[in-house]
Amino acid sequence: MRLESTLSGANHPEQPPHTPTPRPGGRSARVRAEVVAATLAEVTATGYDGLTVEAVATRSGVHKATLYRRWCGVDGLVADALTASADQPWPLPDTGDLQQDLRRITHEVFSVFTDPELGPTPTALISAAQRSDAGATALRAFFATRHRQAAEVAERAVARGELPAGTDGAEVVRAATAPLYYRLFVSGEPLDARSAERAADAATLAARAGLFTPAEDATATPTAPEAGPAT
Amino acid sequence: MRLESTLSGANHPEQPPHTPTPRPGGRSARVRAEVVAATLAEVTATGYDGLTVEAVATRSGVHKATLYRRWCGVDGLVADALTASADQPWPLPDTGDLQQDLRRITHEVFSVFTDPELGPTPTALISAAQRSDAGATALRAFFATRHRQAAEVAERAVARGELPAGTDGAEVVRAATAPLYYRLFVSGEPLDARSAERAADAATLAARAGLFTPAEDATATPTAPEAGPAT
DNA sequence: CTCGTAATGCGACTGAAGTCGCATTACGAT
DNA sequence: ATCGTAATGCGACTTCAGTCGCATTACGAG
Numbered sequence: 001m002r003l004e005s006t007l008s009g010a011n012h013p014e015q016p017p018h019t020p021t022p023r024p025g026g027r028s029a030r031v032r033a034e035v036v037a038a039t040l041a042e043v044t045a046t047g048y049d050g051l052t053v054e055a056v057a058t059r060s061g062v063h064k065a066t067l068y069r070r071w072c073g074v075d076g077l078v079a080d081a082l083t084a085s086a087d088q089p090w091p092l093p094d095t096g097d098l099q100q101d102l103r104r105i106t107h108e109v110f111s112v113f114t115d116p117e118l119g120p121t122p123t124a125l126i127s128a129a130q131r132s133d134a135g136a137t138a139l140r141a142f143f144a145t146r147h148r149q150a151a152e153v154a155e156r157a158v159a160r161g162e163l164p165a166g167t168d169g170a171e172v173v174r175a176a177t178a179p180l181y182y183r184l185f186v187s188g189e190p191l192d193a194r195s196a197e198r199a200a201d202a203a204t205l206a207a208r209a210g211l212f213t214p215a216e217d218a219t220a221t222p223t224a225p226e227a228g229p230a231t
Numbered sequence: 232m233r234l235e236s237t238l239s240g241a242n243h244p245e246q247p248p249h250t251p252t253p254r255p256g257g258r259s260a261r262v263r264a265e266v267v268a269a270t271l272a273e274v275t276a277t278g279y280d281g282l283t284v285e286a287v288a289t290r291s292g293v294h295k296a297t298l299y300r301r302w303c304g305v306d307g308l309v310a311d312a313l314t315a316s317a318d319q320p321w322p323l324p325d326t327g328d329l330q331q332d333l334r335r336i337t338h339e340v341f342s343v344f345t346d347p348e349l350g351p352t353p354t355a356l357i358s359a360a361q362r363s364d365a366g367a368t369a370l371r372a373f374f375a376t377r378h379r380q381a382a383e384v385a386e387r388a389v390a391r392g393e394l395p396a397g398t399d400g401a402e403v404v405r406a407a408t409a410p411l412y413y414r415l416f417v418s419g420e421p422l423d424a425r426s427a428e429r430a431a432d433a434a435t436l437a438a439r440a441g442l443f444t445p446a447e448d449a450t451a452t453p454t455a456p457e458a459g460p461a462t
Numbered sequence: 463c464t465c466g467t468a469a470t471g472c473g474a475c476t477g478a479a480g481t482c483g484c485a486t487t488a489c490g491a492t
Numbered sequence: 493a494t495c496g497t498a499a500t501g502c503g504a505c506t507t508c509a510g511t512c513g514c515a516t517t518a519c520g521a522g
Contacts, residue, residue, distance in 0.1 A: 181417045
């Protein structure tokens with residue numbers, strides 16, 4: 001697991017460049033791993049509301065002052081735990097059919113957040129990340145990576161001629177997964193496999209219709225409800 | 232503004248039913264209004280991270296202890312402010328065309344969160360509401376109301392024969408608005424009028440294809456990627 | 463107009479989050 | 493093997509969120 005780079009970048013904004021050996025040694029890495037594990041356990045156990053630096057310190061055996069020094073409080077702990085999770089690889093489907101691929105992806109998302117094995121950890125982690133600026137930054141990076149990776153299923157569909165050229169793959173992925181995340185983290189509605197499937201199908205339909213090409217719009221576009229500068 | 236009922240329901244779980252006149256009088260209402268206004272101002276000014284009960288107390292002129300007594304801390308303040316905002320009416324389009332109606336709705340959402348007049352207040356309010364259980368409950372109620380109201384545009388489309396019978400109107404609305412909220416509050420990506428339009432168009436397409444009818448599935452459904460119980 | 467009661471104002475107290483300076487440990491290079 | 497340095501351990505201190513008991517004010521009924 002290599003989660004040093006992102007962390008140091010997030011917590012030491014003014015890293016002096018003349019540091020030949022900034023001690024990336026064994027102890028620091030071990031401490032870091034244990035802190036991440038303890039943070040995940042604490043977030044899962046108490047939820048993001050009850051998350052305490054002192055509890056993470058006790059559970060990890062790392063002193064409170066060290067946690068504040070390197071992670072700048074609860075926010076940084078959660079952000080780092082999320083970053084560490086983002087480094088985990090996940091399977092990218094390749095069935096030869098866009099609809100199937102998107103269904104696999106949305107079902108994967110659905111599974112992660114409903115898996116009794118993982119429990120409330122993924123949900124709690126993202127909810128916690130939403131709380132702070134550091135967490136929000138980590139979230140942005142997390143989803144940017146996911147979008148970039150998953151966009152490949154759409155790009156393959158373009159290569160197969162299944163989608164029009166110029167289709168924005170990341171936008172297709174966003175369209176497919178957005179309803180799930182919306183239910184989970186915004187409207188708070190329950191998630192079910194049916195709606196995951198429908199979201200994938202709707203995105204497939206829209207992508208095939210050419211809605212996700214920046215230049216042209218394939219569907220009827222009679223009147224634009226707005227006319228101002230869109231920025 | 233009638234935001235008493237929801238608040239008391241949220242903060243006094245065991246309201247004794249034998250309270251003939253629980254003092255809904257003028258002062259309480261005035262205090263409540265000022266506290267809500269102060270909470271909105273504080274959330275806008277400092278963001279949900281810097282929101283403090285003491286600051287709301289100072290700004291509103293209501294004593295700290297009173298705020299803790301009636302709102303149980305920051306969570307309740309935010310939840311009540313959100314509930315108050317949810318009571319505000321908003322325009323429901325009726326252009327005679329589903330696509331146009333949905334575009335108006337998504338553009339309305341887009342406008343609320345990008346209006347320089349309102350500033351960061353709506354975003355900050357919802358972000359703050361995500362932080363706590365009380366806020367999450369208020370959020371659920373908020374979106375449930377919105378979905379119920381906005382579902383009418385889909386129901387009218389069904390009545391016009393534009394959508395297949397049995398279409399779940401709320402699901403259509405969710406599909407149209409989810410990408411916007413996803414960008415705003417989950418992935419943290421910027422919002423633009425184009426994507427708002429595309430989201431509405433994609434939902435229109437999916438609805439017309441019959442994806443939002445509970446029983447049948449109009450598109451191809453060759454293989455189901457999952458087979459377990461969905462709960 | 464007067465009174466009973468509920469709601470608010472008030473200030474002190476408690477407890478925990480977060481900070482600081484120094485001692486100690488362990489990494490990495492010679 | 494030895495040393496310089498960076499990272500961690502440690503405990504006290506500061507600050508502020510949150511609580512409690514009591515005095516005061518104002519609503520609502522008669």
